Amino acid sequence: MSPFTPSASSPACAPPGSAAQALAQAWQGAQRRRTLFTTSDRDCAQATVARVFRPHRLEPERGARLVAQMQHLDAGLLGISQLSYGAGVDIQPGPLERFYLLQLPIVGSARIATAGQEFRSDPGCASLVSPGADLRMHWDASNVQLCVRIEAEVLRRFVAAWTGRAVMQLPQFQPQLHLDEQPLLQDLLLTLIQVADHGALAELPSAQLQYRLLALLLGSLPHDASELLGGSCPPVAPRSVRLVEEYLLAHCAEPLTPERLAALAGVSVRSLFLGFQRYRGVSPMRMLREVRLRKVRAELLNAASGTRITDLALRWGFCHLGRFGQDYQRVFGESPSQTLRATAA
Structure with missing residues (x-):
């Protein structure tokens, strides 16, 4: 029954x-x-x-x-x-x-x-x-x-x-x-x-x-680990910020996550984010995003005939194409399609 x-x-x-x-x-x-x-x-x-x-x-x-x-x-x-x-x-x-x-x-x-x-x-x-x-x-x-x-x-x-x-x-x-x-x-x-x-x-x-799904679930929905996730901690030292910054510049084509970057510095993700906000004014993932935007632009400036912006953006980890276009316009003052058209011309 x-x-x-x-x-x-x-x-x-x-x-x-x-x-x-x-x-x-x-x-x-x-x-x-x-x-x-x-x-x-x-x-x-x-x-x-x-x-x-x-x-x-x-x-x-x-x-x-x-x-x-x-x-x-x-x-x-x-x-x-x-x-x-x-x-x-x-x-x-x-x-x-x-x-x-x-x-x-x-x-x-x-x-x-x-x-x-x-x-x-x-x-x-x-x-x-x-x-x-x-x-x-x-x-x-x-x-x-x-x-x-x-x-x-x-x-x-x-x-x-x-x-x-x-x-x-x-x-x-x-x-x-x-x-x-x-x-x-x-x-x-x-x-x-x-x-x-x-x-x-x-x-x-x-x-x-x-990573975004896990962050959204833990950051937006009620659960019993809220106190653990929201506790205080000291930010990472400037030397570790530089170490992580150099690493993400050299390995930006790899599937880098905050956990991997924090492990490199030997600190928690929370400490890493606090350190980047204090000494660089952005999160490590925002910095990584802008590095990858520059990589996309470099490829668009040297694109072969038939290159598709969508394929290029997804290959560099930009899953939300509308947000990718907005960020590209903000950083470079033109849309990805304008860059590609200038290259073709």
């Missing part, structure tokens, strides 16, 4: 202009998404989903005919999938253990029970499930969700690097997430889909998108 009471109302649809609608449109427009399975066989659906996420119990409602489908878009270090069952189902994976799961309904609704809470998740309310919490769900027949898996070990290393302390316990997030109230997170998820669909998620842009 289902532990939830299935909804008898009509399917919840994403309202026009909402985050869920924008994500649904981006997903439907993605040409590189591939179908992992379409099946009416419960065991097949359960086994395939388990390979992507974790073993679980999948129970369709009595008498319901499963019409399950899973699609996937390769997003480098982050995987994004669309999943639906076409029938009301109970899903009981228990604690996720090794990953966080961001679930974004774009049609229909689900009942989520985790971390001592039970709530309805629909296009107006996503869910973010933490690894240590038990998880039980009932997806209504119309429910279609986008799912993003975030490795727990990666987030743990992020917190440890930021604070400079060993992290024994993973942050636990408030599981209800209203994406319309998080425009930066919505923008990042749209960028993730668009860049993955471009086929440009090489190591450099993939690492940057993953």
Whole structure:
């Protein structure tokens, strides 16, 4: 018997202009998404989903005919999938253990029970499930969700690097997430889909998108590690700032992260950022961004016929093309296309 009471109302649809609608449109427009399975066989659906996420119990409602489908878009270090069952189902994976799961309904609704809470998740309310919490769900027949898996070990290393302390316990997030109230997170998820669909998620842009996602989750959403992340610390010394500055100039084509730069200086990420703000007036990642802008400009000034600005920007880690264009204009006083036209002339 289902532990939830299935909804008898009509399917919840994403309202026009909402985050869920924008994500649904981006997903439907993605040409590189591939179908992992379409099946009416419960065991097949359960086994395939388990390979992507974790073993679980999948129970369709009595008498319901499963019409399950899973699609996937390769997003480098982050995987994004669309999943639906076409029938009301109970899903009981228990604690996720090794990953966080961001679930974004774009049609229909689900009942989520985790971390001592039970709530309805629909296009107006996503869910973010933490690894240590038990998880039980009932997806209504119309429910279609986008799912993003975030490795727990990666987030743990992020917190440890930021604070400079060993992290024994993973942050636990408030599981209800209203994406319309998080425009930066919505923008990042749209960028993730668009860049993955471009086929440009090489190591450099993939690492940057993953870092931005972790920073947004920890910086914008409620969780139990806020005090640890917000504690005070001394800024890094000027000598270490110079060391990191020289390193990022020499290695700007590599997938540099704040954790890697902080480890080079032997300090926490927080101390590194404070030191750069004090002695350089910018964050290390802002400095790296401007170094890469100069690299893009140098290539545009020597571009061969047929060079595409989008390809060049993505190769240098500029995933948000609109912001790339704005930054380029601010630094060089002209747009990337103006630079390219001048070269062609």
